Amino acid sequence: MNTMSLSKESIEKLQELKDKFPDRRTAILPALHVVYDQFGYVGDEQLKEAAEVVELPYVELAENASFYTMFPKKPVGKYFIQVCTNLSCALLGADSLVDYLLEKLNVKLGEITPDGLFTVVTVECLGSCGSAPMMQVNDEYHENLTRERVDELLEEFRREGTKKGGPPS
Ligand code: FES
Incomplete structure (x- = not known):
C-alpha cells in the first residue's frame, strides 16, 4: 500500500x-x-x-x-512544538526559549530529532498572551514557561513518546 x-x-x-x-x-x-x-x-x-x-x-x-499554523506542511516529530514569538511572548523571553529548546534537542527549526520525537517551529500569536511565554505541543498549550518547565515537559514527552504505542495524538 x-x-x-x-x-x-x-x-x-x-x-x-x-x-x-x-x-x-x-x-x-x-x-x-x-x-x-x-x-x-x-x-x-x-x-x-x-x-x-x-x-x-x-x-x-x-x-x-x-x-493555519497548526497543520504542519511536512512530516514532523511526534511532538510538534510551536513556540509563539510574537510581542508578549518575545518580551518575556520567547526567543531565548526557542534557542534553549533547539540546543537541548540538538536540532534546527523545523527539523525532526533523530529519535523521531520532536520538531520545533516558531509561530505567530496563539491568543494566550496573558500567559506568555507559551508554546503549543500537538493540541495542548503550555504556558508561563521557564527553562525548568521546558525541561520537565521534554522529560515527560520523552517518557511518553518512547512507550509502546507512542504519545496520544
Ligand atoms: S504573543 Fe504569544 S500568545 Fe500572544
Whole structure:
C-alpha cells in the first residue's frame, strides 16, 4: 500500500464532508483535519488527493493549510512544538526559549530529532498572551514557561513518546 495515499477511512470521511456541506468551502477546515489526522501533516500530495474527493480546487485547500499554523506542511516529530514569538511572548523571553529548546534537542527549526520525537517551529500569536511565554505541543498549550518547565515537559514527552504505542495524538 502507498503510505502517502489517503486511507479508505479518510476517503470515506471526506466523501461524507462533501455530502454534508452544500457550500463546499465550509468543508475545507474539516477536510484538512482528516488529512492531518491520518498523516500528522498536510503535504501537497495529500491535499491534491483530498481536493479531488471533496471536489474543491486544490489551491483552496493549500491556501487554508498555509494559513493555519497548526497543520504542519511536512512530516514532523511526534511532538510538534510551536513556540509563539510574537510581542508578549518575545518580551518575556520567547526567543531565548526557542534557542534553549533547539540546543537541548540538538536540532534546527523545523527539523525532526533523530529519535523521531520532536520538531520545533516558531509561530505567530496563539491568543494566550496573558500567559506568555507559551508554546503549543500537538493540541495542548503550555504556558508561563521557564527553562525548568521546558525541561520537565521534554522529560515527560520523552517518557511518553518512547512507550509502546507512542504519545496520544
Ligand atoms: S504573543 Fe504569544 S500568545 Fe500572544
